[in-house]
Amino acid sequence: MTKRGLQYFTLSEIEPRIWFMLTGCNFHCKGCFRPARDEGGTKLTAEETLERMEQACLNYYGKVPTEAMITGGEPTLDKEYLLSLVRGLKAKGFKKIVLMTNGYALGLDESYVPELEEAGLTEAHVDVKAFSEDVHKWYTGESSKPVLRAIERLDASGIKLVVQTVYMPGIVEAQEIEKIAQFLASVNRDVGYRINPFAPIFAYERVTRRPTLAEMERAYEVASQYLPNAIISRSCYREYPTPPPQKTWITVYPDLTVKRRGMEDQREDRLSWLSEVKSRESVVKDWRKEEWDFSLRRSLVGISESPARQSDPKGETGQGPLKVKFPHSLHGLTKTQETELDLDGATTVREVMERLAAKYSDKFRDTVLNVDKGDLITIKRSFNVYLNGVDIESLQGMKTEVYGNDEIIILSWVSGG
Numbered sequence: 001m002t003k004r005g006l007q008y009f010t011l012s013e014i015e016p017r018i019w020f021m022l023t024g025c026n027f028h029c030k031g032c033f034r035p036a037r038d039e040g041g042t043k044l045t046a047e048e049t050l051e052r053m054e055q056a057c058l059n060y061y062g063k064v065p066t067e068a069m070i071t072g073g074e075p076t077l078d079k080e081y082l083l084s085l086v087r088g089l090k091a092k093g094f095k096k097i098v099l100m101t102n103g104y105a106l107g108l109d110e111s112y113v114p115e116l117e118e119a120g121l122t123e124a125h126v127d128v129k130a131f132s133e134d135v136h137k138w139y140t141g142e143s144s145k146p147v148l149r150a151i152e153r154l155d156a157s158g159i160k161l162v163v164q165t166v167y168m169p170g171i172v173e174a175q176e177i178e179k180i181a182q183f184l185a186s187v188n189r190d191v192g193y194r195i196n197p198f199a200p201i202f203a204y205e206r207v208t209r210r211p212t213l214a215e216m217e218r219a220y221e222v223a224s225q226y227l228p229n230a231i232i233s234r235s236c237y238r239e240y241p242t243p244p245p246q247k248t249w250i251t252v253y254p255d256l257t258v259k260r261r262g263m264e265d266q267r268e269d270r271l272s273w274l275s276e277v278k279s280r281e282s283v284v285k286d287w288r289k290e291e292w293d294f295s296l297r298r299s300l301v302g303i304s305e306s307p308a309r310q311s312d313p314k315g316e317t318g319q320g321p322l323k324v325k326f327p328h329s330l331h332g333l334t335k336t337q338e339t340e341l342d343l344d345g346a347t348t349v350r351e352v353m354e355r356l357a358a359k360y361s362d363k364f365r366d367t368v369l370n371v372d373k374g375d376l377i378t379i380k381r382s383f384n385v386y387l388n389g390v391d392i393e394s395l396q397g398m399k400t401e402v403y404g405n406d407e408i409i410i411l412s413w414v415s416g417g
C-alpha cells in the first residue's frame with residue numbers, strides 16, 4: 001500500500017469540514033505560495049490517513065463531518081492513494097468531497113477522472129496557470145495540454161468543476177485570461193471561473209507585483225464576455241469570511257496534536273520555507289505591509305474602505321433609499337445583484353432582513369436566516385452581513401440601526417482555491 005506525506009489537517013471553526021494537506025507536487029510554479037509543494041510531513045497510507053482524520057474529527061467535533069477538501073501540494077500524484085482516500089471518505093458518509101488540483105495527472109491518465117467519479121469525488125477545483133504553452137512551461141515547468149484535457153474530462157464527468165487562475169501582471173494578464181475563458185466557453189460556458197490576484201508576499205519567487213483593482217476588473221470584464229459565472233476573488237486555500245479574514249483556524253498534525261493557529265504561525269511557516277530564497281528581514285517587512293493592506297481584497301468584493309458612516313436620519317445621509325447587495329450564491333433567488341428599499345426613518349438590520357424575506361420568498365428566509373421558536377432571527381453561519389463596510393457582528397448584530405443611504409452587503413463564505 002503506497003504512502004503519501006500528510007502535513008496536517010485543517011478543521012473549520014465555522015461548520016464541520018476538514019482539509020487534507022498532502023505534500024509534494026509535480027509542478028515547479030515560480031510564484032508557488034504553498035510550503036506543502038515540497039516533500040515532507042508524515043508518510044501514511046490512505047487507510048492510516050483516514051483513521052487519523054476520523055480521530056481528529058471525533059476529538060474536535062464529536063463526530064465525522066460530511067465535507068472534505070483534499071489539497072496540497074498536489075493530491076493526484078499517487079492514484080492508488082487518492083482513490084482509496086476518496087472511497088474511504090465516501091464510505092464514512094462524506095457527501096461533499098472536493099479535490100484541489102493542478103489537473104496535470106488527470107489529463108495524462110485517461111481512466112483517472114472516471115475512477116475518481118466512481119470512487120465518490122463530487123467536485124474538482126482546477127488551477128489553470130496559463131493557456132499559452134510557452135507561458136505555462138516557463139511558469140510551471142510542464143505543458144498546459146494535460147491540464148486542458150483534464151478540464152474537458154472533468155466537464156464530461158458527473159464531477160462538479162470549478163476553474164481558477166491567478167492574475168499575474170506581465171505574465172498572466174487579460175489577454176491570457178481571454179484565451180483561458182475562450183477555451184472554457186468552448187468546453188462549457190456555464191463553468192464556474194474564479195480569477196485571483198497574485199500575492200507576492202506569499203510567493204516562493206517574487207515574479208511580479210500585486211495586480212491593481214483596475215487590472216482585476218479588466219480581467220473580469222474580459223472573462224465574463226465568455227463565461228457568465230466568472231468571478232474575481234482572492235486566493236485562499238482555507239476558508240475565510242471575506243473580508244476580514246478569519247483570524248485563526250484549527251490545525252491537527254498527523255500525531256493528532258491540535259493547535260489553534262493564526263497569522264503569526266502562518267508567517268513562521270512561510271518564513272522558514274522562504275528563507276531558502278529570501279532574507280528573513282525582507283519577508284517580515286513585506287508581511288507586515290501585506291497584513292495591513294486589505295484594500296484590494298475588500299474592493300474585490302465591493303466593500304468600501306471607508307469606515308462605517310455615522311448615518312444621520314435628520315441630515316442628508318438619511319434621505320435616500322437603503323441599498324442591499326447580494327452575493328452570487330443568492331442571485332438565483334433574488335434575480336438581481338442588488339436592490340433598494342425605501343425606509344421610513346430608522347430601522348434595524350433585522351427588519352431589513354424581514355423585508356427582504358417578504359420580497360424574495362420563504363426560500364430566501366430559509367437560505368439566509370435562522371428563525372427559532374422564540375422568534376429570534378439570526379444570520380446563518382454561511383453568510384456575513386456588512387453595513388457600510390463593517391460586519392454587523394462588530395456593531396449590534398441584528399439590532400444594528402440602519403438609515404436611508406446606508407449600504408448593506410450580504411456575503412457568503414469563500415472556500416477552496
Ligand code: SF4
Binds near residue numbers: 031032034
Ligand atoms: S502553486 Fe500549486 S501546482 Fe504550483 S508548485 Fe505550488 S503546489 Fe504545485
